[in-house]
Amino acid sequence: MECVALLLLILYVYPRISQAEDTGARTFRAAVYEHAVYLPLNRKVHVSRETALSVMMRNLRVYKEQTEIAASQGADIIVFPEDGVYGMGYSWDGIASYMEYIPEPQEVTWDACAEPFRFPNTEVQHFLSCLAKNNSIYLVANIGDKQPCDRDADPRCPKYGHYQFNTDVVYDPKGQLVTKYHKVNLFYESQFSFPVNKTPAIFDTPFGTFAVFTCFDIMFYDPAMAAIERYGVGNVIFPTAWMDALPLLSSIQFHSAFAAGLGINFLAANINFPSYNFHGSGIYTPDGASKFYYSGASNAGKLLVSDLKTVLKPTITYSNVTFDVEFPSPAFTASVFHDPFNFVPLLGQSGVVGVCHNDLCCKVNYSLSTMSDDVIVLGAFRGLHTYEGKYSIEVCAILKCKTSNYSSCGEVTMESNTNLTYLKFEGNFSVPYIFPEVLLSDNGSLNLAPIGSWSYVAGTLESKHGFDLPVLSTAMFARAYENSAGVVFVCPCALLVLVICGITIMQAPIFV
Numbered sequence: 001m002e003c004v005a006l007l008l009l010i011l012y013v014y015p016r017i018s019q020a021e022d023t024g025a026r027t028f029r030a031a032v033y034e035h036a037v038y039l040p041l042n043r044k045v046h047v048s049r050e051t052a053l054s055v056m057m058r059n060l061r062v063y064k065e066q067t068e069i070a071a072s073q074g075a076d077i078i079v080f081p082e083d084g085v086y087g088m089g090y091s092w093d094g095i096a097s098y099m100e101y102i103p104e105p106q107e108v109t110w111d112a113c114a115e116p117f118r119f120p121n122t123e124v125q126h127f128l129s130c131l132a133k134n135n136s137i138y139l140v141a142n143i144g145d146k147q148p149c150d151r152d153a154d155p156r157c158p159k160y161g162h163y164q165f166n167t168d169v170v171y172d173p174k175g176q177l178v179t180k181y182h183k184v185n186l187f188y189e190s191q192f193s194f195p196v197n198k199t200p201a202i203f204d205t206p207f208g209t210f211a212v213f214t215c216f217d218i219m220f221y222d223p224a225m226a227a228i229e230r231y232g233v234g235n236v237i238f239p240t241a242w243m244d245a246l247p248l249l250s251s252i253q254f255h256s257a258f259a260a261g262l263g264i265n266f267l268a269a270n271i272n273f274p275s276y277n278f279h280g281s282g283i284y285t286p287d288g289a290s291k292f293y294y295s296g297a298s299n300a301g302k303l304l305v306s307d308l309k310t311v312l313k314p315t316i317t318y319s320n321v322t323f324d325v326e327f328p329s330p331a332f333t334a335s336v337f338h339d340p341f342n343f344v345p346l347l348g349q350s351g352v353v354g355v356c357h358n359d360l361c362c363k364v365n366y367s368l369s370t371m372s373d374d375v376i377v378l379g380a381f382r383g384l385h386t387y388e389g390k391y392s393i394e395v396c397a398i399l400k401c402k403t404s405n406y407s408s409c410g411e412v413t414m415e416s417n418t419n420l421t422y423l424k425f426e427g428n429f430s431v432p433y434i435f436p437e438v439l440l441s442d443n444g445s446l447n448l449a450p451i452g453s454w455s456y457v458a459g460t461l462e463s464k465h466g467f468d469l470p471v472l473s474t475a476m477f478a479r480a481y482e483n484s485a486g487v488v489f490v491c492p493c494a495l496l497v498l499v500i501c502g503i504t505i506m507q508a509p510i511f512v
């Protein structure tokens with residue numbers, strides 16, 4: 001009798017507990033660190049391991065200091081940026097001594113902190129493992145993985161007899177390597193190899209399931225959107241070396257939009273190099289930016305810490321917008337990051353305007369207040385973006401033009417004297433991967449609209465009372481992945497100018 005009662009109790013209670021674990025609201029404390037990376041002057045020639053280690057230890061000392069601060073504030077996880085341990089702009093030879101052999105965590109159980117000499121030349125892994133263990137924290141960093149290959153057996157094997165991968169490593173609070181991820185979508189990084197495996201890197205923690213991918217990966221289905229859509233992961237770790245590409249792809253703007261559009265948490269850690277437009281880190285949630293940092297100050301690292309609700313499931317929704325109005329012909333065309341957008345101006349203090357491009361139509365009902373001759377326009381573009389990477393996009397954008405000349409619409413500006421006071425913005429996108437963004441001007445720099453000041457649902461971005469700062473852009477930026485499937489990104493020319501992600505094109509002298 002007792003036994004039956006106990007069994008019933010177990011049967012009754014146990015599923016409830018596990019159910020509570022699966023669906024219950026969990027929270028965690030996240031930390032990201034924007035790191036002003038120390039990088040050596042000459043990154044194009046081979047250096048000794050000692051030289052490489054002295055550079056890396058200089059950066060890792062900052063990681064240690066910041067991890068200890070984050071841990072003392074109760075953080076469960078800390079994220080460091082792409083290229084944060086040695087910087088960017090290397091040649092294959094130049095970065096070789098910075099690489100370490102990283103064993104596959106699925107095959108090898110190795111406590112690098114306890115067993116530092118099991119694999120040769122693994123000082124960085126030893127340090128990171130101890131750092132996670134000493135502070136009982138999940139730690140995510142980006143380092144280089146050197147994997148031997150056999151040129152006879154593997155036709156892809158580089159002539160050097162090894163691969164070099166741009167790699168994220170995740171350590172658990174016991175110092176164990178939980179997962180490693182090789183960046184799939186390299187951006188002008190000739191020092192690194194393209195991996196064959198495009199499977200998402202996903203790991204479980206007591207506070208939720210996370211995926212990790214890097215920088216330019218954000219533009220492509222594999223592995224980024226696959227992790228979110230196919231595997232249903234709602235929390236993303238994003239080490240990046242992101243260079244702003246205004247008016248639609250600055251760091252804080254696009255990363256917050258990615259989180260809002262997919263209903264996910266997104267922990268973005270960027271390097272800090274404002275003189276070359278590498279800056280802007282944040283902890284973004286489905287509702288908006290919980291914490292972010294965007295400063296023009298040089299050599300200014302920054303730790304962000306914030307409490308988040310674990311996201312159990314992303315929200316990926318098609319636009320349900322349909323239009324029963326005729327759209328007039330566009331007033332003019334201008335180039336936005338090299339894409340020819342169709343535009344109409346927003347005239348007067350309020351109104352309703354619309355514009356189409358290749359079957360994407362965008363419509364806005366707006367009120368605004370301006371104290372200058374600012375020109376504000378509504379634009380549409382649906383097609384293949386081809387500048388520095390090929391990817392199909394569908395974009396509805398309200399832009400503040402750089403000057404009063406229409407041909408300046410789409411050019412980079414951080415100045416505006418126009419407040420949006422009401423906005424209902426709709427687009428009939430053909431894909432569900434829509435990232436809504438609001439970027440404001442703050443004394444010549446960038447800012448984001450506070451949580452609650454706007455909402456986004458199914459192709460409609462709405463702000464009932466507008467924003468307290470002047471507007472630079474408000475957009476819905478969508479990716480049409482199927483159109484770009486099979487398009488391989490090829491570096492056309494080593495002299496191309498720099499945009500978006502971590503780059504090799506920067507020559508040493510410009511850092512002096």
Ligand SMILES: *[C@@H]1O[C@H](CO)[C@@H](O)[C@H](O)[C@H]1NC(C)=O
Nearest residue numbers: 064126127128130131132134
């Ligand atoms: C970890 O703790 C040990 C023991 O206190 C210390 O010797 C070591 O320097 C620490 N390592 C790191 C990376 O914090």
Ligand SMILES: *[C@@H]1O[C@H](CO)[C@@H](O)[C@H](O)[C@H]1NC(C)=O
Nearest residue numbers: 319320321322457458459460
């Ligand atoms: C679109 O979907 C949202 C969310 O489901 C809903 O609130 C809204 O009424 C729908 N709009 C139209 C035009 O169907």
Ligand SMILES: *[C@@H]1O[C@H](CO)[C@@H](O)[C@H](O)[C@H]1NC(C)=O
Nearest residue numbers: 323324359360361428429430
């Ligand atoms: C968007 O709306 C326009 C105007 O109603 C229509 O011609 C176009 O086919 C629609 N596009 C999509 C993708 O539904």
Ligand SMILES: *[C@@H]1O[C@H](CO)[C@@H](O)[C@H](O)[C@H]1NC(C)=O
Nearest residue numbers: 351352364365366422423424
């Ligand atoms: C624009 O929005 C305002 C405020 O919600 C509303 O009163 C007005 O009817 C809308 N205009 C059109 C043409 O939909």
Ligand SMILES: *[C@@H]1O[C@H](CO)[C@@H](O)[C@H](O)[C@H]1NC(C)=O
Nearest residue numbers: 369370371417418419468469
């Ligand atoms: C924009 O809003 C701010 C804050 O409410 C206000 O100080 C500023 O004067 C407004 N600017 C314009 C052009 O209305």
Ligand SMILES: *[C@@H]1O[C@H](CO)[C@@H](O)[C@H](O)[C@H]1NC(C)=O
Nearest residue numbers: 403404405406407408409411
């Ligand atoms: C606007 O800019 C274009 C291109 O820079 C230039 O050719 C044109 O003359 C300008 N128009 C005016 C009115 O300044």
Ligand SMILES: *[C@@H]1O[C@H](CO)[C@@H](O)[C@H](O)[C@H]1NC(C)=O
Nearest residue numbers: 295296297441442443444445
């Ligand atoms: C605006 O920026 C200027 C120059 O960067 C600075 O001197 C000034 O203090 C800033 N003003 C405010 C209100 O932040």
